[in-house]
Amino acid sequence: MEWTECLRGAIAYMEKNLMEDIGPADVAQAVHISPFYLQHGFRMVTGYTLGEYLRCRRLYLAALDVLSGSGTVLETAYKYGYDTPESFTKAFTRFHGLPPTQVRKNSRAIKPFLPLTVKIEIQGGNEMDYKIEKMDGFELIGFIREFQHETSYGKIPKFWDEVMALASSSSRHETQNEVEKAIFDHKIGEFGACFQGFAEGRFFYMIGGIYKGGPVPLGMATIHVPAADWAKFRCVGPLPGALQAVNTKVFSEWLPGNPDYEPSMPINLEWYSMDCCPDSSPNDYESGVWLPVRAK
Incomplete structure (x- = not known):
């Protein structure tokens, strides 16, 4: 459909x-x-x-x-x-x-709330800055928390604040505990991963990086991301606005207007360049939205 x-x-x-x-x-x-x-x-x-x-x-x-x-x-x-x-x-x-x-x-x-009518106007959905890239499976390591869809917009940024505080601490001194070492070694914060939760109306969100082997500290976890074709959408601009704008266009323009692809797995990734922290990103900060897809 x-x-x-x-x-x-x-x-x-x-x-x-x-x-x-x-x-x-x-x-x-x-x-x-x-x-x-x-x-x-x-x-x-x-x-x-x-x-x-x-x-x-x-x-x-x-x-x-x-x-x-x-x-x-x-x-x-x-x-x-x-x-x-x-x-x-x-x-x-x-x-x-x-x-x-x-x-x-x-x-x-009385506050009226009538049935919604979906009318999507396609405005260059297939002209977005993206590429389709085949990738082997890989492992992510990081911090995972479960969120409700209804409150996630307010709570996920606070989750990032917590993890970025740990990341900043891990880079300030040479003597690192196990968690700080894992943050530094695996570049925790390069990815944000949304994937299906166990409970209805909820999903898991990981702040992580590519797992390169070694111990997984208490409080952290790994997930396997299967091999897939990925639609990688490029975002340029300060966060979170630039990334949210592209994410919205993916679902409101690109998916409805694309005759070739549809989502293939219940996961999507946010990619962040590691030049600066997301809460202090400049106008030319580069990030991305990655969506696993398959041919229709």
Whole structure:
């Protein structure tokens, strides 16, 4: 299925099953795509995670039910998947700005959230600065943490701050402990790797480098990246803006407009030149987005 049709199919499936207990894995299965790429791409294109979309749509419909008086707060809470009236009221108030009991007195305060329509305008998607390169399998070593799709944009930069502080420490003195030595030897920070998590709505993110053998210190791990063809997109500019812009174009322009390739594995890599730290990058800083692909 084409990438654009996957997104449209995902929205159609969620709309049809809003009253059911569904999650990202169910949506991905319905459109025959990896949950990792569906969640990643859906957010890039729409600005919402799958979970956020489902929640916003349900809370809007719940407000219409409350306004019409079709059920009690308890009945409405259960109808839209909340375990208790308290959890429903809290979510409802956070979304609409007032509790359910006040909706009938102030119906104009209801926050509309209508079904999304995916209309992607292709603007030179295949003219992006990229190359297709076949690579043998390789190992990455680094620090891994699990993130929720909904909060990852705020938390991953803090994760980088932690690791970069360790990297800076490892380069300041000759006497290094095991972790500092591994950071220095394997160039930890050259790659950021996103890959499928175990829990629904979550993914793993590694800050790492190419593993060259030797001990793996406590607190670090290795992952194997299989041999693949990689679409390597070049980014030039200060971080994180330049990299985020290219990443968004990959999913909103390149994938929908590319007749030849589609993602092949639930992983994508960020590559960073090691000339400076990502939080102090100049206007000509070079980085990249790497996407494993296969011919359609």
